[in-house]
Amino acid sequence: MNCPPSGAATPAPVTLVGCGPGAADLLTLRALRAIEAADALVYDNLIGDDVLHFARADAERIYVGKRASRHTLPQEEINALLVRLAREGKRTARLKGGDPFIFGRGGEEMDALRAAGIAVDIIPGVTAAAACAAAAGIPLTHRDEARSLVLTTGHGKPGAQEPDWAALARPGQTIAFYMGVANAGEIARELLAHGMAGSMPVAIIERGATPAQRIHAATLATLTARIAERAIKAPALLLVGEVAARAADTGASDTATSPAA
Numbered sequence: 001m002n003c004p005p006s007g008a009a010t011p012a013p014v015t016l017v018g019c020g021p022g023a024a025d026l027l028t029l030r031a032l033r034a035i036e037a038a039d040a041l042v043y044d045n046l047i048g049d050d051v052l053h054f055a056r057a058d059a060e061r062i063y064v065g066k067r068a069s070r071h072t073l074p075q076e077e078i079n080a081l082l083v084r085l086a087r088e089g090k091r092t093a094r095l096k097g098g099d100p101f102i103f104g105r106g107g108e109e110m111d112a113l114r115a116a117g118i119a120v121d122i123i124p125g126v127t128a129a130a131a132c133a134a135a136a137g138i139p140l141t142h143r144d145e146a147r148s149l150v151l152t153t154g155h156g157k158p159g160a161q162e163p164d165w166a167a168l169a170r171p172g173q174t175i176a177f178y179m180g181v182a183n184a185g186e187i188a189r190e191l192l193a194h195g196m197a198g199s200m201p202v203a204i205i206e207r208g209a210t211p212a213q214r215i216h217a218a219t220l221a222t223l224t225a226r227i228a229e230r231a232i233k234a235p236a237l238l239l240v241g242e243v244a245a246r247a248a249d250t251g252a253s254d255t256a257t258s259p260a261a
């Protein structure tokens with residue numbers, strides 16, 4: 001391995017690599033090249049073996065995600081790890097599910113690395129909304145049904161500002177809720193309270209674009225019951241809007257088991 005001793009004068013750059021939704025064939029060519037070239041790979045739950053498989057046999061693989069009862073490594077420790085690897089002169093690929101800059105904390109890692117004087121490259125990836133919509137045959141925008149698309153999170157930072165529910169409930173748009181399963185009850189309640197119809201279609205796409213994919217068709221009124229009866233777990237995306245009516249329900253018949261992420 002080509003690693004100068006710790007404290008090398010010139011830190012190696014760190015690449016934040018968008019790895020897409022979990023299917024190796026949705027990696028970009030640029031992501032693939034960065035994975036193949038890396039001396040060290042730092043990854044978490046959304047990155048599967050079929051993506052790690054492209055790393056060099058001698059590359060260091062460092063897992064920073066949740067394991068059974070253990071929590072994810074705190075963000076500050078991940079930042080410090082990336083800085084340390086770069087200072088050791090290791091070409092480091094920080095592998096991110098989907099796109100690094102969409103609910104991926106890529107911004108926090110980039111800021112920490114730059115503050116430490118380390119160069120950062122960003123490789124965009126296929127984000128869950130695009131991958132899940134394609135897998136379920138749901139056009140995220142449509143001239144007759146949705147002229148805008150909102151990507152939002154169903155799981156804010158503790159103490160974070162309340163979402164603008166009135167803006168989210170506006171007609172003529174599609175809303176993609178990332179990390180929305182645990183808060184589906186609140187999402188449905190607030191959208192209904194802000195004027196959205198109970199009949200509004202919702203597609204729940206579990207492990208989209210992977211072999212374990214399940215697609216569940218629901219409405220705002222049936223959303224929480226559907227999640228409970230099908231034991232739907234993260235990672236899953238909620239697509240809310242008229243366009244979601246196209247989702248063909250595969251969830252009941254599919255026997256995929258999906259461990260929580």
Ligand SMILES: C[S@@+](CC[C@H](N)C(=O)[O-])C[C@H]1O[C@@H](n2cnc3c(N)ncnc32)[C@H](O)[C@@H]1O
Nearest residue numbers: 021098099104127128178179207208235236237
């Ligand atoms: C921390 S966010 C990361 C998002 C990622 N950076 C992206 O651009 O897709 C994790 C959430 O993304 C969504 N997600 C990621 N991969 C998914 C997949 N294959 N199928 C469904 N949802 C997915 C889920 O809502 C999950 O809880």
